[in-house]
Amino acid sequence: MAGTRHNRSAPLSVKARHSGIISYGGWVAGARAAEALRLVLAELQMATVRAQPTISTHPSFHTGTFVPQEGLDTAVGGMLDQVIAWSGALRG
Template sequence: MARIGIIIGSTRPGRRGPAVGRWVHQVAVTDRPAVTFEILDLADFGLPLLDEPCPAAMGQYRYPHTHAWANAVARCDGFVFVTPEYNHSTSAAMKNAIDYLFAEWHDKAAGFVSYGVTGGWRATEALRLILAEVRVAGVRTAVGLSLFTDFSASGLTPAPHQRATLQTMLDELLTWSSALSRVRQS
């Protein structure tokens, strides 16, 4: 059974990431009961600015917060990155969390759900570049939620087409996660 981590990439107060992550999780578990989906909220891991004395590629982690994060990432076959767009990129917390690890990311797949004034597309594109370096394959289809049309005063209210796009992205993610599991086993 595949395990997919839904990584919520904002840690600031008043963030919208948890609502987006819950929506992704709800759609995912409803339509794909044979897959385990787990929310990995960066705020729960308390990762300070990268404080490991050795480069992540060495895999010599010193601190408990790094071990907890490494274990969470290692047990996943793929990921949905839920990212805000901050200043034309992903959040500093997301970049920091990726930089903490190396081998735990290798040969896994990623889907993207971004949000921002213009749908967060630049955050998704920035993540694609960062993740390529740690050998994570990004799927083509992505969801971009607009702060103007997919959120309301009551919270997240995605337009109907967003669910269909999310389902397509999840299908691609599961296909690539399955294919890459064979790469990890060889």
């Protein structure tokens, strides 16, 4: 979501939408930032799905090469399935 200065809020195009959150980072893979983002999205009346894949970059610190975690494709696919299901439900 791109920031905006007008009215100090998110643009109307993102309000009352459905969303999924994928986070990445070190030990906790950005999970704390994703928790905070979930609260912000709720205030924008955006429905967030329960699935929240996290990508840990910690194993890559020593080698310098990112290798996706086992099961990441499944986790992201599950989240996207939930987003698609919610999109149909929220349309009415």
